[in-house]
Amino acid sequence: MKTWHIHITGRVQGVGFRPYVYRLAAKQKLNGIVYNDLDGLHIQFVAKEETAIPFYKSVLKGAPSLAKITGHTIFKVKDQSFQDFQILQNQEVKTAALMLPPDFAMCENCRTEIQSSDNRRALYPFTTCTQCGPRFSLINNLPFEREFTAMNEFKMCTTCNEEYTNPENHRYHSQTNSCSDCGVRLSLANTLGEEFESNSDLAIKKVVALWEKGKIVAIKGIGGYLLTCDATSSNAVNTLRKRKHRPSKPFACMYPNVELVQREFQTHVSELEMLSGEVAPIVLLRLKKKRASIAVNEVVPGLDQIGVMLPYTPLYELLLQAYGKPIVATSGNLSNASIVFEDRKVFSELAGIWDYVLTNDREIITSQDDSVVRFSPLKKTNTYSQVPWFGAQLFRTGFK
Structure with a gap:
């Protein structure tokens, strides 16, 4: 069992990449971390080589549709121990070499939600998810985390926070997440x-x-x-x-x-x-x-x-x-x-x-x-x- 590091560059932030990696790693029962840095997306995990390489290929092959990968590599690093697989935030960074995430048009899931009378986001004019919504126009700093955007002024309600922290939810780690109870007015x-x-x-x-x-x-x-x-x-x-x-x-x-x-x-x-x-x-x-x-x-x-x-x-x-x-x-x-x-x-x-x-x-x-x-x-x-x-x-x- 070795510790591996995957580094992916390009448009990899604000497109649902970390939640995707998390779910893929959890499915394969891998322990490790995934995080954003100013030079792209980083994944560290522990696995045998016959597991690590197929996982690496799966990450690239099934990348979110909004992602645009310009470079990728996998290499061994000093052995580490992880209890589970986690999404980390606020990594220490020094230099920027990152493709900024643009603003994306509303996706079909969000369109359906705002038009459904029985949905909690019915008629909410600022509905977003990991696949759509403002990015570039809201960024104060990098990497793309909520605290570095204009959305930091809006504290998520209990329900939005549950979505944000639930790996099975399509708003897992959606940095622009909000609703009519806690969002934009x-x-x-x-x-x-x-x-x-x-x-x-x-x-x-x-x-x-x-x-x-x-x-x-x-x-x-x-x-x-x-x-x-x-x-x-x-x-x-x-x-x-x-x-x-x-x-x-x-x-x-x-x-x-x-x-x-x-x-x-x-x-x-x-x-x-x-x-x-x-x-x-x-x-x-x-x-x-x-x-x-x-x-x-x-x-x-x-x-x-x-x-x-x-x-x-x-x-x-x-x-x-x-x-x-x-x-x-x-x-x-x-x-x-x-x-x-x-x-x-x-x-x-x-x-x-x-x-x-x-x-x-x-x-x-x-x-x-x-x-x-x-x-x-x-x-x-x-x-x-x-x-x-x-x-x-x-x-x-x-x-x-």
């Missing part, structure tokens, strides 16, 4: 900063009613504020253009579901996969003739392609499902300025643009804007190639 306010709704369900209903009235609503998202309005209303879109001093540049639209997108746009399987995948960027699509529900001339003046996205957070999912129509969702900024993400600046830099603001009490550490992607058909094939638009990057780091 929504707040709807007017231009004077007067809060008039803090109940999440009622706030969402009121935003829907405001859109119906043609109002401009600023919404605090993952990496900054978005300015939103009814995309089917010419008056609402023109009002937003006038206030934002954006006379002709196209706006992006958020659609409530993929079915409505397919009904109105020419779509390829690659485009649909990108729209609903873990990145969930804006994808440029061509409208089908006479199928547009949006005010095309006002949304994209003089263009034949529209930037389309699907709800990529629980908050947007709840809002768009309640509204049932597409909305304009454009960066909360003035033309040629960076996106506003600080709460105080939404009342100064964006003053005069929005009528109401839907905000929350979780700090955004690093601002990000939505990415834009365009697909182009490859000649003599049925496949599509992915071409970033204006150099935009994936994982919500581009500009629109």
Whole structure:
């Protein structure tokens, strides 16, 4: 029996890698530890060589879908003794050589939970798990542990903590874990900063009613504020253009579901996969003739392609499902300025643009804007190639 050390580099933090290793080791009855460090993921365990090597291969082969391994190695170290297998935190680190975990779009499990009336996270706008949710926008320091993120301000309730510490739960060591009892709070306010709704369900209903009235609503998202309005209303879109001093540049639209997108746009399987995948960027699509529900001339003046996205957070999912129509969702900024993400600046830099603001009490550490992607058909094939638009990057780091 020897002590082995596995070191894996790449995107290995914030993707559920440690819980996966824990469950795999427990299944094989191995004793050891797994922990995050600034140079990646580390696993130490005791085993015979005929057990260690297959375990190493299994770790790599079954890695979480969100992981991106750039390097890996296994080697023997000085003999150690472990009582069981544990996930460790707060390792002493010196240098950083780590791929930062990006913000991930909401997964299907979380989507199902917020839509299920009998689930404890029904209608909770900040539901996440190890497979989805904010990462990069919340990080204060590395490695990726809750205490180094904006979520450290929210103490988990008893039930959330039980999920966090239960190896059989899909929120085991989910650093962004929270619920309506202990988590992030929504707040709807007017231009004077007067809060008039803090109940999440009622706030969402009121935003829907405001859109119906043609109002401009600023919404605090993952990496900054978005300015939103009814995309089917010419008056609402023109009002937003006038206030934002954006006379002709196209706006992006958020659609409530993929079915409505397919009904109105020419779509390829690659485009649909990108729209609903873990990145969930804006994808440029061509409208089908006479199928547009949006005010095309006002949304994209003089263009034949529209930037389309699907709800990529629980908050947007709840809002768009309640509204049932597409909305304009454009960066909360003035033309040629960076996106506003600080709460105080939404009342100064964006003053005069929005009528109401839907905000929350979780700090955004690093601002990000939505990415834009365009697909182009490859000649003599049925496949599509992915071409970033204006150099935009994936994982919500581009500009629109």
